[in-house]
Amino acid sequence: MRVVADLQVHSPYSRATSKNMDLKALARFASMKGLNVVGTGDFTHPDWRKEIRRDVQDSSDSGLYRLRDGDFQVQYMITGEVNTTFQFGEKSRRIHHCLLAPSIEAADAVSDRLAKYGNLLSDGRPTLRATAPELVDEVLEADRQCVVFPAHAWTPWFSIFGANSGFDSFIDCYQDRSDRIFALETGMSSD
Structure with missing residues (x-):
């Protein structure tokens, strides 16, 4: 197909x-x-x-x-999207991540684990007080078939490579969890 x-x-x-x-x-x-x-x-x-x-x-x-x-x-x-907010180096980081789940039950398990990092009722794209590596750990602990990847990678705000709160490298963001990231969403604003 x-x-x-x-x-x-x-x-x-x-x-x-x-x-x-x-x-x-x-x-x-x-x-x-x-x-x-x-x-x-x-x-x-x-x-x-x-x-x-x-x-x-x-x-x-x-x-x-x-x-x-x-x-x-x-x-x-x-699918879902979350915003992680955390300090790295001297800078506050705000990164959006896409989440893919293999089932509704997996989505339940992921949500249960992420609830401790923020109010999931506040927004469909909740803000979580977690680092990018913590997010990867929590999602994959809930279900190993889930997928996490950065959303709209080059937008200035809320993205892995964003000029205002992002990183200069993929590895700086995901650290030793980088090998568990299989995709990158470029977003409509990429050129």
């Missing part, structure tokens, strides 16, 4: 996101744009995770899901 995906989306529980951004709307617009896989976004938010659990069903043990009620062929991957 050829995969055309957008795994970096948000729910109505994220700031600056339409309140109409539900799973059915994601499927409708993903279909219009030629996508066959779309992220759920924001799996760390407890209320959104309830909606995900209610509205989708497993699509043959592939780690992908389909709407329970709908004619769309789009499949969903359980």
Whole structure:
């Protein structure tokens, strides 16, 4: 199967996101744009995770899901994004990370582990008081099949290479966990 995906989306529980951004709307617009896989976004938010659990069903043990009620062929991957805020060297770092989970149950386990670092109800993309290596450890301890990678890597704020709060190297950010990072999201603002 050829995969055309957008795994970096948000729910109505994220700031600056339409309140109409539900799973059915994601499927409708993903279909219009030629996508066959779309992220759920924001799996760390407890209320959104309830909606995900209610509205989708497993699509043959592939780690992908389909709407329970709908004619769309789009499949969903359980995804989220978090903002880590921490000190490194003389600088405060604020880095956004994408999270991919193989199942809703894995998303539950990840969320349970991350709750100690911040208020997951505050935003679909919560701010966590954790370093990037701590985030990787917590996510992979919850489920080894999860994936963590930096989001919108070159935007000035909230990114791994951002001019205002980022790093000069990938290894400085993830340290000895760098070998566990398999992707990098460049973002729409990359040129």
